[in-house]
Structures are given as structure tokens and as C-alpha cells.
Amino acid sequence: MSRKAITIVGAGLVGSLLATLLAQRGFAVTVHERRPDPRKAGFVGGRSINLALAERGWHGLRVAGLTEAMRPIAVMMRGRMVHDVHGNTNLQRYGRDDSEVIWSVNRGQLNMTLLSAAEAAGAKIHFDQRLTTVDWDNSRAVFSDEAGLSHTSTDWTTLIGADGAGSALRQAMAARTDLGERFEPLGHAYKELEIPPLADLPAATLPEALRQARARGDRFAIEPNALHIWPRGGYMCIALPNAEGSFTVTLFLPTAGNPGFDQLTSRDAVRAFFEREFADAVPLMPGYLDDFASNPTGMLGTLYLDRWHLDGRAVLLGDAAHAIVPFHGQGMNCGFEDAVELADLISADFSDPAAVFAQFQARRKPNADAIAAMALDNYIEMRDRVDDADYLLMRALERA
Ligand code: FAD
Numbered sequence: 001m002s003r004k005a006i007t008i009v010g011a012g013l014v015g016s017l018l019a020t021l022l023a024q025r026g027f028a029v030t031v032h033e034r035r036p037d038p039r040k041a042g043f044v045g046g047r048s049i050n051l052a053l054a055e056r057g058w059h060g061l062r063v064a065g066l067t068e069a070m071r072p073i074a075v076m077m078r079g080r081m082v083h084d085v086h087g088n089t090n091l092q093r094y095g096r097d098d099s100e101v102i103w104s105v106n107r108g109q110l111n112m113t114l115l116s117a118a119e120a121a122g123a124k125i126h127f128d129q130r131l132t133t134v135d136w137d138n139s140r141a142v143f144s145d146e147a148g149l150s151h152t153s154t155d156w157t158t159l160i161g162a163d164g165a166g167s168a169l170r171q172a173m174a175a176r177t178d179l180g181e182r183f184e185p186l187g188h189a190y191k192e193l194e195i196p197p198l199a200d201l202p203a204a205t206l207p208e209a210l211r212q213a214r215a216r217g218d219r220f221a222i223e224p225n226a227l228h229i230w231p232r233g234g235y236m237c238i239a240l241p242n243a244e245g246s247f248t249v250t251l252f253l254p255t256a257g258n259p260g261f262d263q264l265t266s267r268d269a270v271r272a273f274f275e276r277e278f279a280d281a282v283p284l285m286p287g288y289l290d291d292f293a294s295n296p297t298g299m300l301g302t303l304y305l306d307r308w309h310l311d312g313r314a315v316l317l318g319d320a321a322h323a324i325v326p327f328h329g330q331g332m333n334c335g336f337e338d339a340v341e342l343a344d345l346i347s348a349d350f351s352d353p354a355a356v357f358a359q360f361q362a363r364r365k366p367n368a369d370a371i372a373a374m375a376l377d378n379y380i381e382m383r384d385r386v387d388d389a390d391y392l393l394m395r396a397l398e399r400a
Helices: 013-024 055-063 067-073 107-120 168-174 208-216 267-277 288-294 331-348 353-385 388-399
Strands: 005-009 028-032 050-053 075-077 079-083 089-093 102-106 124-126 130-135 140-144 150-153 159-161 182-195 227-231 236-241 247-254 297-304 314-316
Touching: 005 013, 013 028, 013 055, 013 107, 013 331, 050 055, 050 107, 050 236, 050 331, 055 067, 055 331, 067 102, 067 107, 075 236, 102 107, 107 124, 130 168, 159 168, 168 314, 182 288, 182 353, 267 288, 297 353, 314 353, 331 353
Parallel strands: 005 028, 005 159, 028 124, 079 227, 159 314
Antiparallel strands: 050 102, 075 102, 079 089, 130 140, 140 150, 182 247, 182 297, 227 236, 236 247
């Protein structure tokens, strides 16, 4: 029996999970990915960027049989550790006990694990193949490589787009039909910084307790099993642990204003801002001024589409269909749910792709819309309200 062919554009987190699930179910899966193979070239960016993996995401990994591969690199986060401006901390648990937690995983390692799983299941991944145009009338998709050489693919009947927020497939679909696309910028951006492992921090500038912890051989400079938040009203920093002892710190701040990214244009301005707002974190981030200068400033916003598919010829999932702001830590988790749902529908009956894609959209879009709204709400919750309980308690104690 000949295997049904599936063509996926994008081998990021969602595309590579979908490729794994479909290849495991006997489909002949081909994936075209813009970047070089990260297992050979190193993950683009090179920095240790991590993501919060929740039960929704674990479910997708479980279905693909990848839980065991991911456990060793996942760090449990029991709750949010709130740091106030005076350096006091307060752990707010997510649930009753350790059955209700989220996990921090390294994006690069997760992606590479998924790529290997997809290939082990039989998927063929073509790296350095960027989708540039689609000729829908003649079923021709053009991919170009780094050297600028073009390759035309005609052996597909449907294209599945997991090519992220800037999806080229979405653009090609929109040239053929109105997808009802709108993008709402948040007006806030982010910058990634790092708290290195405790052993790499210069002892001279460390507080005494950390010097002792370092001498004992502790790996983490702050509590490892928490998602750290420094809420400051209209902006905040967060930090997620990495298994090797470092933390990825992310500053979320308005693009313009006081304070805003437009004002942090010199080392002195950045230093003054951090020393005023995040004083307890500064001794833990010896490279933050260099990181601030060299790491890109990422823009944030929400992408809404009324239609996720072009009849039976193409469908979008993951960020390509519904990029959201990251404050609920659910973009990838939601994309993994898309992958499981789409793989289930395709493997149940793929004789009418248009019907399958319409059903996929009907099932997933209400969930994606809900998580997009929750993610926007959670920014206000995280940067403003998580501190309230602390603040009120402190005031009450002061009055007592
Ligand atoms: P992507 O990860 O963007 O992958 C798209 C892939 O397609 C890439 O490999 C890209 O190279 C490839 N591609 C792009 N264009 C083309 C083309 N033309 N041709 C071929 N290939 C192409 N989510 C969480 O669940 N938890 C978190 O804690 C979390 N934190 C986040 C923090 C930040 C700062 C940000 C910005 C996002 C965060 N997210 C988080 C969201 C998460 O990163 C995304 O939802 C997730 O990466 C989406 O996966 P994807 O595969 O759809 O897209």
C-alpha cells in the first residue's frame, strides 16, 4: 500500500512534532525548513533560551513517545517567585502540590529532540529550504537556499504551514483568498539576558550567602524550582531556570515611554534603570550590559486570522495561525495541541482535505482565541497584580 504524502513547511517546535506524529502513523512526510540543521550548525542564536512547558505541551510529547527524552532537561517550576523592589521574595505556588506545576525546557534541545524523533519515525527533513512562493494553479512551491538557488517542488497536493508568526505560506494563501488577517502590536517588546550558573559568577561581588552556596557546590544562584518575576507596574523581568544552572532572564518593557526601550539607548541609562528597578538581580547578571547591547529587541503582538485554510490545498497551525504574546507561556503548548488534533484528524480520514482542515479550524480556533485573550490579561496580572498580596501584607505588618 502506498503511503499518503504530507508536506510541511517549517521544522520548528510545532512542525517537527506534527512531522513526528504523522510519520509514526505511516504517512510519507516531507518537511522544508528555512534554517540549517541545528544538530550540525548549532541552534540559531546560540543563547540558552527556554520555554515554560505545561501539561498541554507534555500531552503532545507523550503522544509522540518523547516524555522520557525530555524529562532530564526539564526543570520543575512549582510557582512564581515574586521579587519586590526591596529584594524580598515570595513563592506563590501554582497548585496544591508538585502534581500541579509547569516545567522549564531549553528551546534548542527540545527542537533538536523533535527533529531527531521525526527522522527516526521516517520523516524527510530538507534544511536550508525557505518557502518563497506558491503557484496554486500549477501546484508548484518554490524554496530557496542560503546561496540563493531555487528548488521547485511539485509533488504535493496540500501544504501544511508551521512556519511561524511570519509565515510565508500564510502570505501565499492570502494572495489567493482573504484570510481575515489582523495583527495587533502590544506596544511592548522584550530583551533576553542571563543569570549564569553560580560557579561562573565572580565571588567578589556576591552576597555572603551566595558565596557560601558557591563554595558548597550549589549550581543555581536563585531558587531553581520557580518562575521568577520582578513585577514593576507597567513592565517586568522574568527568569526561567536551565538544567545546567543558568537562568534565561527576559525584560518586558514598553517600546516607548518612561521607562521604555527608546530611552535605554546608552550603557549608563541601562545601568541606572536596572540598579533602580532590579537591584537584587544585578549582581547575578555580570554580562547584562553587554547582553542588552548585543541581543535583539523582540517585538510582541497578537495575530488573528478568520480562516486557517485555503480549501483543501493548505492549512496553518501553531504561530503561523495564531501567534500570541508570551505571558501565559502557552504559545508552544497551544501549537502542540494543534499538532495532536491535526494529526488525529488527518490519520482518521484524509480523503477530503478541505473537510479535515475546516474541522481542524472549528475545533482549535476557539481555544487559540481564548488563550490569546488570557495571554494578554496575564501580562497585566504578572507585571501589576502578583505583587499586590505582598504589598498588602507588608503594609499590614508595618501598621501592626
Ligand atoms: P516557530 O517556533 O517560529 O517555528 C517556525 C519554523 O519555521 C522555524 O524553524 C523557522 O525557521 C521555519 N520557517 C520560517 N519561515 C520559513 C519559510 N519561509 N520556509 C521554511 N521554513 C520557515 N510558548 C510557550 O508555550 N511557553 C513559553 O514559555 C513561551 N515563551 C515565549 C517567550 C518569548 C519571548 C516568545 C517570543 C515566545 C514564547 N513562546 C512560549 C511562544 C513560542 O515560542 C511559540 O508559540 C512557538 O515557538 C511556536 O512554534 P511554531 O513551530 O509554530 O513556530
